[in-house]
Amino acid sequence: MALRLIQRIWRGFQPGTSSCRQSKRVSSFQPQVQVTGEMVEALREVVGSANVSTAMAVREQHGKDESMHRCRPPDAVVWPQNVEQVSKLAEICYRHSVPMIPFGTGTGLEGGVGAIKGGICFNLTHMDRILDLNVEDFHVTVEPGVTRKALNSYLRDSGLWFPVDPGAPASLCGMAATSASGTNAVRYGTMRENVINLEVVLPDGRILNTAGKDRRFRYCIRKTSAGYNLTSLFVGSEGTLGIITKAALRLYGTPESIVSAVCAFPSVQAAVDSTVEILQCSIPIARIEFLDEVMVDACNKFSSLQYAVLPTLFLEFHGSDQNVEEQVQQTEEITQMNGGSKFSWAKDQETRNKLWMARHNAWYAALGLRPGSKGYATDVCVPISKLPEIMVETKKDLVKSQLTGPIAGHVGDGNFHCIMVLNPDDLEEVHRVKEFTERLARRALALHGTCTGEHGIGVGKRKLLEEEIGEVGMEVMWQLKATLDPKNLMNPGKVL
């Protein structure tokens, strides 16, 4: 099957016809979906009138995330209270061939919640219970309204924690949908490694437990060879295959000792070389975050810090007292060989919190460089060995393109972001940013990397995905989409 053919069939398909096969016969233009009064009434019957809104202000709140992608409001917003309601709502949408868009906290960065073809937004924040904490087996189950911050507050006295931390106060099921990661991934992995089981409502309303029957949320197993790995198929599917309504997550023992440190370097190359060497020595570092001098300057200003305005690593070590000491010593040897400064320490919790709060606020600190501006974060990820090359080239490109794009990155994973700060009304600048970000993504692809390490494809990177995955890979992704979502109703226009 030729990729172009399947794409043409698919993209030509418009909700309102009953299967993608029919689209061959329908004309290429179809009117936008009309969500009828009768359908809204049916939604109200499921969740109650108070939990359905068609008010423009509400729809606009749900048509965009934190990115620059323009607002695409849904036709209506519903707030289901439980999975049975999500299932019934999906059945109604399926019957009427109306798109469904899952919505968590709206903290995505790739326009993933925009209702490109109209439809119903499923706001899942009312489903916010933390279920089945299992301290003996190290896991917990959460509903889609639970954020990572809420979970870690809940876990505070249990001796356990959930490490995946993208910075934003995202919902955990949203993080699963995006295959998010963040500052701790270098040691603890991303959502891909830490989601054990998902409950997913399929487009036609069927309720799927990806790792077996529903009891498997209460107790989870560490490994299995039983059939196809459905959990991994839904992690990172960005709402295009189904609506995640429950996630079982792997937890970790709270480290006995946590120590953070800051180290400044004479050059980007020196900082990145140190990162590569630390990993090559198998030091089990928990966080290793890079900030270029522009980013350090912005963070100093935004978070009232006084770090040297130089390329810098923020580091964190987890382990027993003795083990942390050993890690710190090995790491400091490496950084000093590369001309790094003496470590500036953050040992007590308050100082550590201040440090990581500053890192998490990098986005706002960058925007603060130009009041009134908007931001867009690039998200390339390359093999660690290619990191020095791409970062040095990208810094040069920023200067040449006369753009403001402070760099912050999870360099331990080979992943970094240029936070592009721009005036959205200056079309010439918008164009330059677009060209720069595409050039950066293609530079990553040429170095065997990906256009997205953790933000997802969303609406803007679909062309890049094709370049990255190649024809056969794209065909297989289209085949999977077509079989699980035959009417193309799940978050249409995203990923593929």
Add this chain to the structure above:
Amino acid sequence: MALRLIQRIWRGFQPGTSSCRQSKRVSSFQPQVQVTGEMVEALREVVGSANVSTAMAVREQHGKDESMHRCRPPDAVVWPQNVEQVSKLAEICYRHSVPMIPFGTGTGLEGGVGAIKGGICFNLTHMDRILDLNVEDFHVTVEPGVTRKALNSYLRDSGLWFPVDPGAPASLCGMAATSASGTNAVRYGTMRENVINLEVVLPDGRILNTAGKDRRFRYCIRKTSAGYNLTSLFVGSEGTLGIITKAALRLYGTPESIVSAVCAFPSVQAAVDSTVEILQCSIPIARIEFLDEVMVDACNKFSSLQYAVLPTLFLEFHGSDQNVEEQVQQTEEITQMNGGSKFSWAKDQETRNKLWMARHNAWYAALGLRPGSKGYATDVCVPISKLPEIMVETKKDLVKSQLTGPIAGHVGDGNFHCIMVLNPDDLEEVHRVKEFTERLARRALALHGTCTGEHGIGVGKRKLLEEEIGEVGMEVMWQLKATLDPKNLMNPGKVL
């Protein structure tokens, strides 16, 4: 879609019709596939006459693995030399609607290589190159003929190693297909966590790279959010979705220090309780293997050892000298609290090798308990907290059922095997073993576990898979199979 309907359609389908849809119209009986002389000639044109065999002795060698499942010889065996040949052979099979069965080392334990519907066996052992070792980024690419032992020999001087170790001298791509794991999984994960990219020949001959275009074997990235996770879909698919022809694997730095130890316990419960506590203390133990007293006795006899005939743990610690010492101390505190013996040490490589060789030979040691017998290994895996309960009950059941089934297990993962030793000609005993293994699997399911932790579903556990996954999960698995293998040619009769 009702599961029964899709199953009926599917199982009714017989190679020779051109799509599963047609099967609704064909009668329920179809002759076995006939591989014609013309087709064999076409295969010979691709790989040369020397690399095609229809000799009965050869076909019989390829019709079974190490399990008790009966030999189901293919109609012919082919030895492709490279992926292009695999692709061309698949095209021929697809055109003739003839089943394809991938074959690595034949060390599987669930009858996965039997040619239930006849067809062509793809023996992949001639493709045995180790490609693209990337020491900087910690990965390597292997062809399907490379075994884990060959890889680790190759890596010996690189400072790196590949930890997944199922005991058998299995091929790495076969291990990927089965989602194998073994003794090191408790620390390093299973094949699911350690396969980065796969090259797969799809049933129609298309060549897929699951993580992006082909350059992505030379350099690999640590994480990505780009599209659906195709790699995970093929890991554990047991040859039912395509033929794995290349795998990029994650490597690890060789630990500075490795120490093994043996500890005997007064009871199964005490050994298993110790395991649970070691994990709950987050000690990063590399191996924690349980042997019951029957198994220890068998290993003593088979491998000339003198361990106390008691429930026993074989342990291994990896890390820096200092870190290993800390792990050992913490672990010994726990085992002694549970009445464990003093550690018997294996510090130098020779003693360690002897210890683990004995563990890896457990299968043969068990068979040695009754000369002339055959073996079948159960493979349940349960949440760690449920391990004491299921092991104690299973021991009682063995006694009550008057069966010989020494236990060895990767208890750090909640996974253990009863190696059932039986006389295959004693039909009454065979029946008792079958009843015992099904009772054990259902006991695991009732405790929220799986019927297979690492051996796969193969041909014998399909009914158990249905009980484990539930109706909607099975429907989704069938949908995936139907879309990627519409003619049901890839290793038919396995998994689903």
